[in-house]
Amino acid sequence: MRKIDLNNFQVATSGIVRDINCRIILNLMRKYQPVSRADLMRHSGLQRSTVSVITEQLIAERWLREGEVGQLPRGRRPTFLHLNENRVGVFGINIQPFTTDIALANLNGHFLAQETISTPKKSETFITQFSARIRELMEEYPLMTYEEIGVSLPGRVDLSSQKFIFAPNLGWQAADLKGQLEKATGLSVSMENAANACALSELWFGKRTNGERNILVVTVSEGIGVGMIMNGQLVRGTSGLAGEFGHVTIDENGPQCGCGNYGCWEVFASNSAAVRYYNEMTGKDSLKTFAEILALAFQKDPTAWKALDRMAEYLGKGIAMLVTGLAPDAVVIVGDVIHVWDRMNPIVMKVIQQRASTHPAVRIMASGSTSQQPRLSGIIALVLQKYFAAPTVA
Numbered sequence: 001m002r003k004i005d006l007n008n009f010q011v012a013t014s015g016i017v018r019d020i021n022c023r024i025i026l027n028l029m030r031k032y033q034p035v036s037r038a039d040l041m042r043h044s045g046l047q048r049s050t051v052s053v054i055t056e057q058l059i060a061e062r063w064l065r066e067g068e069v070g071q072l073p074r075g076r077r078p079t080f081l082h083l084n085e086n087r088v089g090v091f092g093i094n095i096q097p098f099t100t101d102i103a104l105a106n107l108n109g110h111f112l113a114q115e116t117i118s119t120p121k122k123s124e125t126f127i128t129q130f131s132a133r134i135r136e137l138m139e140e141y142p143l144m145t146y147e148e149i150g151v152s153l154p155g156r157v158d159l160s161s162q163k164f165i166f167a168p169n170l171g172w173q174a175a176d177l178k179g180q181l182e183k184a185t186g187l188s189v190s191m192e193n194a195a196n197a198c199a200l201s202e203l204w205f206g207k208r209t210n211g212e213r214n215i216l217v218v219t220v221s222e223g224i225g226v227g228m229i230m231n232g233q234l235v236r237g238t239s240g241l242a243g244e245f246g247h248v249t250i251d252e253n254g255p256q257c258g259c260g261n262y263g264c265w266e267v268f269a270s271n272s273a274a275v276r277y278y279n280e281m282t283g284k285d286s287l288k289t290f291a292e293i294l295a296l297a298f299q300k301d302p303t304a305w306k307a308l309d310r311m312a313e314y315l316g317k318g319i320a321m322l323v324t325g326l327a328p329d330a331v332v333i334v335g336d337v338i339h340v341w342d343r344m345n346p347i348v349m350k351v352i353q354q355r356a357s358t359h360p361a362v363r364i365m366a367s368g369s370t371s372q373q374p375r376l377s378g379i380i381a382l383v384l385q386k387y388f389a390a391p392t393v394a
């Protein structure tokens with residue numbers, strides 16, 4: 001049970017009880033649709049009259065729609081209910097250093113439009129370009145109601161100010177993206193860092209983690225980020241800065257990290273680490289990108305594989321720390337590293353078995369797709385959860 005926060009609480013009213021039951025019905029719809037009212041009674045344990053009142057209210061508010069009439073051997077034929085997918089349209093924007101994705105999704109989380117555009121050099125150009133595209137999409141799908149845009153950023157977002165904390169890989173000056181985008185579109189904007197977005201994607205859309213409520217997502221790119229879902233909720237910490245395990249020191253005698261400290265986990269286990277290992281092994285400074293290492297590995301270059309094996313060893317060390325400390329059901333890896341996960345997984349698992357042997361059931365898995373899709377789905381989930389998550393009480 002969550003301790004009541006006496007600085008921020010709301011007493012329970014009959015409205016809140018109704019709200020909770022509404023959300024339960026909406027979630028059952030999301031999982032089982034199309035369903036009849038009798039199915040909803042069975043799945044929810046609520047009484048017929050309660051289900052009837054809630055569904056009528058949700059239909060009146062356009063959250064549900066009635067569909068086809070079902071066939072039964074005898075008795076009254078049930079009318080199936082669906083989520084009204086056109087009730088709201090949600091925009092998701094995934095900003096990355098080189099490319100930015102924009103998607104429009106419906107209430108079911110299905111993408112109606114998805115595009116990838118080069119990331120503008122300046123945040124001002126981003127605002128102009130993307131607000132114009134959003135207005136065009138709203139005109140293309142005029143039946144929907146639009147309320148919100150979710151934005152995923154390659155850096156941390158300070159939740160108290162909703163400003164993103166300078167993301168060096170992006171090269172933009174820290175700006176009030178939220179305020180500017182809201183002004184330009186008339187919609188409200190929520191921002192989240194990429195690792196948290198990926199974690200939300202697993203919670204709301206993950207097929208293999210379906211039903212699990214303790215999920216860690218490790219995003220592996222030039223750095224390492226961790227998104228944490230504990231008890232079905234994103235863990236944000238003070239100012240939303242939790243999850244920076246990439247900057248936990250694992251060897252104080254290690255190389256200097258971009259954050260200024262020495263021997264952070266990401267200095268040993270990120271894509272940049274694999275590039276450094278390769279260059280150290282060959283004694284040349286010839287390789288620049290992780291994509292080059294992957295290409296060499298697929299050409300059976302033994303040094304490229306050795307560099308990847310060392311990276312896997314260190315990924316295992318860090319993941320063992322996460323597993324020991326947080327006891328997740330599953331750890332999902334996101335990033336280009338999933339292209340070589342068949343080789344890395346046994347190395348990672350071996351380290352975990354040695355170092356986190358008290359958690360034999362934990363599952364380590366590669367994300368089903370590379371880094372772009374989980375971020376985009378996750379930022380859509382960030383907005384959609386406002387309609388489906390339990391209302392806040394006390």
Ligand SMILES: [Zn+2]
Nearest residue numbers: 247257259264
């Ligand atoms: Zn660091």
